[in-house]
Amino acid sequence: MIAYAQNGHTDKFGIPRQSRDESPILTRIVFTPEYRVQEALRGIEDFSHLWLLWGFSEVENRQSTIEGDWSPTVRPPRLGGNKRMGVFATRSPFRPNPIGLTSVRLLKVADGDLIVSGADLMDGTPIYDVKPYLSYSDSHPEAKCGFADEHKADRLAVIGERGDVPETVWRDIVYILEQDPRPAYQDDPEREYKMDYAGYCVTFSVDGPTLRVRCIEKT
Amino acid sequence: MIAYAQNGHTDKFGIPRQSRDESPILTRIVFTPEYRVQEALRGIEDFSHLWLLWGFSEVENRQSTIEGDWSPTVRPPRLGGNKRMGVFATRSPFRPNPIGLTSVRLLKVADGDLIVSGADLMDGTPIYDVKPYLSYSDSHPEAKCGFADEHKADRLAVIGERGDVPETVWRDIVYILEQDPRPAYQDDPEREYKMDYAGYCVTFSVDGPTLRVRCIEKT
Numbered sequence: 001m002i003a004y005a006q007n008g009h010t011d012k013f014g015i016p017r018q019s020r021d022e023s024p025i026l027t028r029i030v031f032t033p034e035y036r037v038q039e040a041l042r043g044i045e046d047f048s049h050l051w052l053l054w055g056f057s058e059v060e061n062r063q064s065t066i067e068g069d070w071s072p073t074v075r076p077p078r079l080g081g082n083k084r085m086g087v088f089a090t091r092s093p094f095r096p097n098p099i100g101l102t103s104v105r106l107l108k109v110a111d112g113d114l115i116v117s118g119a120d121l122m123d124g125t126p127i128y129d130v131k132p133y134l135s136y137s138d139s140h141p142e143a144k145c146g147f148a149d150e151h152k153a154d155r156l157a158v159i160g161e162r163g164d165v166p167e168t169v170w171r172d173i174v175y176i177l178e179q180d181p182r183p184a185y186q187d188d189p190e191r192e193y194k195m196d197y198a199g200y201c202v203t204f205s206v207d208g209p210t211l212r213v214r215c216i217e218k219t
Numbered sequence: 220m221i222a223y224a225q226n227g228h229t230d231k232f233g234i235p236r237q238s239r240d241e242s243p244i245l246t247r248i249v250f251t252p253e254y255r256v257q258e259a260l261r262g263i264e265d266f267s268h269l270w271l272l273w274g275f276s277e278v279e280n281r282q283s284t285i286e287g288d289w290s291p292t293v294r295p296p297r298l299g300g301n302k303r304m305g306v307f308a309t310r311s312p313f314r315p316n317p318i319g320l321t322s323v324r325l326l327k328v329a330d331g332d333l334i335v336s337g338a339d340l341m342d343g344t345p346i347y348d349v350k351p352y353l354s355y356s357d358s359h360p361e362a363k364c365g366f367a368d369e370h371k372a373d374r375l376a377v378i379g380e381r382g383d384v385p386e387t388v389w390r391d392i393v394y395i396l397e398q399d400p401r402p403a404y405q406d407d408p409e410r411e412y413k414m415d416y417a418g419y420c421v422t423f424s425v426d427g428p429t430l431r432v433r434c435i436e437k438t
Contacts, residue, residue, distance in 0.1 A: 002315050018356035035315060040291035042305035046365030053272070053318055072259035086261035088349040096221050096254060097347040099272055101320070103357055128316040130307040135362040137237035138322055143354040146265025 001128060002035040003113075005054070005121040008172060008198030014181040016120040017077060018091065019102045025172050027104070027121060029114040029130065036112050045109055049133035050116065054100045055126040056093035070096045079147060081184025089146065100125075103133055156180050156206065160213025169198045177204060177211050220347060221254040222332075224273070224340040227391060227417030233400045235339040236296060237310065238321045244391050246323070246340060248333040248349065255331050264328055268352035269335065273319045274345040275312035289315045298366060300403025308365065319344075322352055375399050375425065379432025388417045396423060396430050 007027040009015050016023065029052070031037075044050070073084040074092040087095050104116035114130070158177045162170040182193060189207035196202075196219055203215040226246040228234050235242065248271070250256075263269070292303040293311040306314050323335035333349070352358075377396045381389040401412060408426035415421075415438055422434040 018353060020356060021359060037291040040305045040307050042292060042303070043308035043365055044305055046363065047308065048361075048363035049359050051320060053316070053320070072256040073261060084261070086259045086263055088259050089262035089266065089351055091350055091353065095348060097272070099318070099348055101270060101272070101350060103359065129314060129318055131310055131320060132308055132365065133359060133362045134237060134310065134364050135360055136364070137239060139358045139360045139362065140240060140268050140322065140352060141354055141358045141360050142267075143352045143358065144265065144267035145353050145355070146262055146351065 001032065001055070001126040003029050003031045003127040003130070005052075005119060005123060005125040005127060006030050007119065007121070007123050008169070009122045010198075011196035012122055013193075014176045014195040014197055015122055016176070016179055019104060019118045019120045021105060021118055023118040024168075024175055025117060025119070026107070027116050027119040028110075029116060029127060031113060038112055041109055041112070041114070044106065044114070044130075044132065047106060047132040050104055050106050050114070051129075051131040051133055051138075052100075052102045052104060052116075052119065052121070052127055053129040053131070054102065054121060055128065056098040056100055057122075057124070057126055070094070075184075076147070077184050085147070099128065103138075154180060156211040157209055158211045158213065160204070160216070163216060165200060165216055169200060173197055173200070173202055173213075173216070177202075177213070180206070180211070182206060220251065220274070220345040222248050222250045222346040222349070224271075224338060224342060224344040224346060225249050226338065226340065226342050227388070228341045229417075230415035231341055232412075233395045233414040233416055234341055235395065235398055238323060238337045238339045240324060240337055242337040243387075243394055244336060244338070245326070246335050246338040247329075248335060248346060250332060257331055260328055260331070260333070263325065263333070263349075263351065266325060266351040269323055269325050269333070270348075270350040270352055270357075271319075271321045271323060271335075271338065271340070271346055272348040272350070273321065273340060274347065275317040275319055276341075276343070276345055289313070294403075295366070296403050304366070318347065322357075373399060375430040376428055377430045377432065379423070379435070382435060384419060384435055388419060392416055392419070392421055392432075392435070396421075396432070399425070399430070401425060 005027050074087050075081050076090050104118045107115045155178045158174045201219045204213045224246050293306050294300050295309050323337045326334045374397045377393045420438045423432045
């Protein structure tokens with residue numbers, strides 16, 4: 001571990017399933033004392049995007065990834081949670097070596113830390129490595145993405161009142177809710193979900209393509 | 220380790236510095252017995268590209284990456300080997316957690332292994348994880364790549380006779396030599412270099428933009 005993520009995602013619920021370039025959500029990459037060395041970032045501001053290698057620290061025990069105890073197949077939430085795919089054909093956290101891979105946009109270097117957007121990381125996630133994104137070897141815009149292609153445009157319409165919530169926090173919450181953070185594809189319009197983000201608890205329900213924010217309050 | 224790479228790069232010398240989509244060089248990802256499970260690859264053929272996370276097993280001791288003994292700056296070969304950059308602004312193997320990241324093109328699944336092209340891996344490299352490439356989150360064709368942009372089009376003209384070398388091996392060798400495998404940017408037209416690839420030893424020299432294959436023989 002060289003650093004950890006610091007952001008509003010204090011709750012696993014609501015973390016985007018993949019990074020997205022258009023995400024407004026900011027994450028601070030806070031280096032640990034040993035790796036908080038200004039020289040180690042020399043030249044990094046010339047890159048617009050970075051890779052983070054990180055640890056799936058919140059992987060649940062019921063699907064342990066301790067060596068010798070892994071499952072060859074997993075159920076991706078994008079497929080409704082009821083179809084099994086090979087673990088190496090998914091980005092599931094339940095894998096033999098639970099290392100996550102995320103590209104983020106670098107916004108700036110601040111006091112020896114990195115401010116990035118687009119991360120799909122929970123607050124406190126351990127980070128093992130930061131690498132520059134090299135478009136000539138890392139970018140394949142025409143890559144065929146199997147089952148992941150089919151659902152990528154799904155978005156919910158979010159209805160609700162901002163109230164006293166700061167504008168940037170509300171913007172983040174709306175962005176998260178649009179992605180449909182419900183586990184798998186549950187479809188009960190009466191059901192209420194709760195999500196913590198940046199010090200607020202959001203209660204919402206989903207009816208078809210519409211997500212209604214029922215309540216939002218300080219935690 | 221879940222697998223290892225098997226290809227013609229039996230010599231560190233000549234391994235491309237990054238993966239390239241157009242590379243003709245084939246690598247077989249050979250799963251270890253425990254992870255050689257057909258089910259774990261279910262659905263993977265629907266993806267055109269994959270990520271490999273792997274270990275820099277050939278990192279030299281003189282720049283050890285054992286924790287507590289890392290250098291905040293490195294000298295990227297693209298900058299001639301004499302300019303220092305922050306380690307997190309480079310893809311150098313000499314980093315706190317020496318995990319490599321490479322995107323490859325998936326050609327096929329063969330007998331429980333993966334046949335890929337474009338890898339910048341040495342024969343025998345340990346592989347920790349295989350993930351599908353998701354273009355909607357991994358691809359940023361417009362990403363700004365700092366110093367790495369400046370030199371990306373450098374190519375040498377390769378002159379030489381194929382002789383008895385099989386056509387596919389010769390094609391690979393020419394591709395490797397075009398990338399200029401010399402350490403840093405040495406510039407002595409008299410100097411002879413040797414590279415082992417796929418059972419052949421290639422001797423060559425470089426004069427300006429031209430690389431001449433002096434000799435190629437079975438090892």
